Amino acid sequence: MDIHAKLNDMGLKLPPAPKPGAVYVPAVQAGDLVIVAGQVPFVEGKVVQTGPVPSATSIAEAQAAARVCALNGLAVIDQHLGGDWSRFVRLVRLGVFVNSDDAFTEQHIVGNGASQFLVDLLGEVGQHARAAIGVNTLPLGSSVEVEMMAQVR
């Protein structure tokens, strides 16, 4: 899979893996599972979408932010694999946390911003199980946070 060419076709490119903003590591492998730390919508070291949905962030903006989180997660996996995507088996799980006003109940629609992107990019091996929930706040005021579990060889 040439993920870089496919991203290029989508008008995107893999950013550098975000450096952890606290005392943890971007990814840990145990057996053939890789656990990727929760990603916020960092672009060049700055969170680009903050505040709850929908009062401060529209659903469309939150979906775009979820895609940024997913792209950052892929950058972490790329770094973990040393760029060798032939070692990538499949995505397994996404955890999607949506900064939500109490009355907002479309977290699954926001999560699709990440999920649709990953399936479009990776195809069948991008399909994943998912838990999407609402929360009242997130680190750095992020509108969305996404964590990933992947299988590698």
Added chain:
Amino acid sequence: MDIHAKLNDMGLKLPPAPKPGAVYVPAVQAGDLVIVAGQVPFVEGKVVQTGPVPSATSIAEAQAAARVCALNGLAVIDQHLGGDWSRFVRLVRLGVFVNSDDAFTEQHIVGNGASQFLVDLLGEVGQHARAAIGVNTLPLGSSVEVEMMAQVR
């Protein structure tokens, strides 16, 4: 294990596995782990319990909803196993998310609605580790969401 007979004894039956309401798959297997997507209290395609505990949903109602979520998770596992429960090794983990008023602090009691049911049904192999937390809102206004990790052969 004849899960169908046991459910029948409990006055229940396995529903069809809920179709994902968004861009994800119901379950993914990596090695011998099966990750089941977050389940809301769907009955025949409709969320049957909505709103926060306890202002809109009583603890007893939320426990019943947690049991519905667990039953849906079992339906997903059943579908994943092609109905062959001899491949089921054990439950491993539940994540329980309870739509909660800010002052509500009995999420673990709500979670027992799922956990007690699973232990009653599956016995020792139904025992699981668990994280139960409160959240301010959930997809489709669901009162509870439950995700599962299981081990299979």
Added chain:
Amino acid sequence: MDIHAKLNDMGLKLPPAPKPGAVYVPAVQAGDLVIVAGQVPFVEGKVVQTGPVPSATSIAEAQAAARVCALNGLAVIDQHLGGDWSRFVRLVRLGVFVNSDDAFTEQHIVGNGASQFLVDLLGEVGQHARAAIGVNTLPLGSSVEVEMMAQVR
């Protein structure tokens, strides 16, 4: 690794593993992964830090509570290993849930109370991926809840 001597050097000791406060087990192993149930800041059976950050609990208090949660998680792992830490391979993941006022956005700083302690204690094998999120409430009013995934042999 003599975890007991190192804890002693830090002025700490491993408490008894907290008994589950509901219908679940403290830890489940599947393959070489151990899933530890969500830990609240229990000390001798009582939650020692309650209420949201920062209105009821300062960041420093929440960090201390996160460390208590981590210590309880280690106690569960110790019990699971029958005290034989030569079977411990590494920490893999922490989930950190911070009881948060809506405007609080430093959950990652609170999480460092657990993460820094674990890295100080365990060294390189204490490094972990992490998802830290805010929530509006937690079981028993706890200010923090921490769940763990570890790899063992």
